[in-house]
Every structure is written in structure tokens, then in C-alpha cells.
Amino acid sequence: xxxAAFYRQRQASQFRGLYESMRESEQLLSEAxxxxxxxxxxxxxxxxxxxxxxxxxxxxxxxPSSADRRRVAAxxxxxxxx
Numbered sequence: 037x038x039x040a041a042f043y044r045q046r047q048a049s050q051f052r053g054l055y056e057s058m059r060e061s062e063q064l065l066s067e068a069x070x071x072x073x074x075x076x077x078x079x080x081x082x083x084x085x086x087x088x089x090x091x092x093x094x095x096x097x098x099x100p101s102s103a104d105r106r107r108v109a110a111x112x113x114x115x116x117x118x
Contacts, residue, residue, distance in 0.1 A: 066091060081109045 066089065069075055075092020079085070086105050088096075 065089075079105065079108070081112070084109075 065076075069089055069091040073095070075089045075095055077086065077088040077092055079087075084102070084105065
């Protein structure tokens with residue numbers, strides 16, 4: 037096996053290890069959220085993007101609409117501006 041092939045194989049192996057570690061972390065977070073009856077979300081105001089965990093979606097029964105996200109963003113802006 038050449039050096040380049042060895043290096044590619046090593047990178048692929050490291051990537052698989054990182055991917056599996058990330059999946060395990062996501063699974064543990066999901067289980068912790070379910071046990072604690074919690075959820076999580078990320079709301080990027082500038083990009084107008086909202087992502088939420090599956091557990092939060094289950095608790096809300098649906099993901100908020102774009103209008104809801106804009107209303108929340110406007111409220112946050114007004115609170116920040118004083």
C-alpha cells in the first residue's frame with residue numbers, strides 16, 4: 037500500500053470514528069432531554085432559521101411557523117434595545 041492510500045484510509049477511519057462519536061453524543065442528548073422533559077433549539081435571527089430537537093417538536097406538537105419565528109425575533113430585538 038502506498039503512502040497516499042494509507043493516508044486516505046487513515047483519514048476515512050478517523051472520520052468514521054468522529055461520526056460515530058457525534059451520533060452517540062446526539063443519542064445521549066436526546067435521551068437526556070426525554071428523561072428531563074426538555075428540548076433544545078437554535079434560532080439564527082439573521083438567517084431566519086429555526087432548528088429544534090425532536091423532543092421539543094414532540095412537546096410543541098409542531099415546529100413554529102415563520103410568522104412565529106419573526107414575532108419572537110422582533111420581541112427579542114425590542115427587549116435587547118431596552
